[in-house]
Amino acid sequence: MxxxxxxxxxxxxxxxxxxxxxxxxxxxxxxxxxxxxxxxxxxxDVLQEAMQDLIERGNYGYFAGDEDMNAAVAWWMHERHGWTVDPDHMSSTAGLGHAIALILETYTDPGDEVIIFTPVYHEFTHKIKLTKRVVHEAPLIIENGVYHMNLDALEAGLTGKERMMLISSPHNPAGRIWTPDELRHLADICARHDLIMVADEIHHDLVYPGQTFTSFLKAAPEAADRTFVLTAASKTFNTAGARLGTVTIPNPELRKRFRQALLEHQTQPNLMGVALTRAAYSPGxxxxxxxxxxxxxxxxxxxxxxxxxxxxxxxxxxxxxxxxxxxxxxxxxxxxxxxxxxxxxxxxxxxxxxxxxxxxxxxxxxxxxxxxxxxxxxxxxxxxxxxxxx
Ligand SMILES: Cc1ncc(COP(=O)(O)O)c(C=O)c1O
Incomplete structure (x- = not known):
């Protein structure tokens, strides 16, 4: 390397x-x-070898087999993040922007408010607006030079129109890693106000020495029934061009609706994205x-x-x-x-x-x-x- x-x-x-x-x-x-x-x-190299295998097979036909990849995703989450996750809870999307749009469309209605902690990855706002939902900004505050969530102010300002909270964890921009206490506090707010939690954890691997990332569901397993965890190998391994993201939904009812939405949109896993992701989540x-x-x-x-x-x-x-x-x-x-x-x-x-x-x-x-x-x-x-x- x-x-x-x-x-x-x-x-x-x-x-x-x-x-x-x-x-x-x-x-x-x-x-x-x-x-x-x-x-x-x-x-x-492990990615290059996976692509070489595909080339040698010389066939790029319809593809449905993401089970091995999901097992590799689960292995990675356990190995690298201490988060135990069931591969059966996973679905593949064409990247996480796609996943966010589908989640918005499937579980909220036009006019519903979605809480985001700004400044944040611009596609959050973009997708909320494109799907005719309403951005509810919870501005981050800078304390000791780094971002903090102002959760008392957020809760005091809720109007009852909010349906969903969407977080970038770690946070894009600036790479702040939310602590287990902060994540549990968010889980409490979601429970009190009946909000869906979407934890976008795409940036969880590039964590500097001495820092520890905690997955939302590791910090707050009690929130599993209302939580969607979004992961992808694409930031870590630079595979964004292969458009593949993983949505983990522990709640069987919510998961069923998501898979129905994928069917309605004729979304099947991307052969190359699957090959790259499966290869990435390995010891190499x-x-x-x-x-x-x-x-x-x-x-x-x-x-x-x-x-x-x-x-x-x-x-x-x-x-x-x-x-x-x-x-x-x-x-x-x-x-x-x-x-x-x-x-x-x-x-x-x-x-x-x-x-x-x-x-x-x-x-x-x-x-x-x-x-x-x-x-x-x-x-x-x-x-x-x-x-x-x-
Ligand atoms: C927080 C976050 N989520 C999602 C994405 C992009 O996801 P995708 O390329 O899978 O649509 C990015 C890209 O920068 C990001 O920062």
Whole structure:
């Protein structure tokens, strides 16, 4: 595993590289894309071997066999996260954005409110709005430099129109890992107000040394009847192009309705996504992730140390993920000027914080899941773009 290897992804249909100009006005010729949440590394050998097996078989016909993969998912959750989960409770979707949309459509009605903790992964808001449900923002507060949920304020502000709570655990952006106590508190709120809990745990593997992730159902098993846990190998192993996510639904009645919804939408597991996920959740995959986490942790130190040298910029401390979150508020600049400097002067394209909902307006999110030399180059360019700050 050589995470320093530079792979040229330009002209391959990569969203991150080939849509960068449309999103940020910066050409991939000299720009550094740090927006879309995928990584620029070569896939793990176990994944390459799985694809090679498929190629050698030379047949890509209709496919229904996700049982082995579900067993591998259960193995991984137990092995890596101490969460014991029944593979029979799992269903496959075309990724987790798809899963979220299906859950919204299946268990809520137009006009129902869905609680999200902002700023958060922009697709949460997008999917809630696209399905004609209503976003109920629970703004996170910053204490000691990191995000906290303001659960008393949330509960005091509930109106009775809420049907669902959707969390990113760990949290995208900034990688905050919610503690077992915080998760149990959320479970209590969901029980008191009869809310469905959707715990999106896609970021649970890239956890820095010394930090511990706890799955929602490990922290609050009593909430199993109202909980959906969303997982995927796609962030950890960079397989998002193969569109495969796993929805775990312990409640048999809710699970039945979900499988009916999958049937109605003619959704069957993606052959390649299944092959990659099954291969990923293995001892060889685990070794690769251990190497990856050490590498990303190094990138994160390089990036946040470099940002800290720019007066007025504040990078939020991270516990996990490759999604760094930087506050530009103290520059006193309009965000249009911040973005002009980042795009035109630094030739770097991060994600725009305002898209993550309330509280994100003065932030930019930088994806550091890329070879270290590129992270170092981005830091240098940002330092010179803001060199006049005192
Ligand atoms: C919290 C969260 N959920 C889901 C996704 C994407 O899921 P998918 O690519 O499976 O639709 C992301 C991608 O960044 C994410 O951050």
């Amino acid at each position: 050589n995470f320093d290897e530079i792979i040229d992804r330009r002209g391959t249909g990569s969203s991150k590289w080939d849509r960068m100009h449309a999103y940020g006005g910066v050409s991939p010729d000299d720009g550094i894309p740090m927006w879309v949440a995928d990584m620029d590394f070569r896939a793990a 995959g685990a070794d690769w992730v251990d190497g990856l986490v050490a590498y990303i942790e190094g990138n994160h130190r390089l990036f946040l140390d470099g940002i800290a040298q720019i007066p007025a910029l504040k990078g939020m401390p991270m516990q996990s993920t490759y999604l760094a979150w930087v506050d530009f508020a103290a520059t006193g600049m309009e965000m249009t000027e911040v973005l002009r400097r980042v795009h035109e002067d630094a030739r770097v394209v991060p994600s725009v914080g305002a898209h993550f909902g309330s509280g994100g307006e003065t932030f930019l999110r930088f994806n550091i899941g890329t070879p270290r030399a590129r992270v170092a180059e981005a830091v240098e360019r940002l330092q010179s773009a803001f060199a006049d700050l005192q």
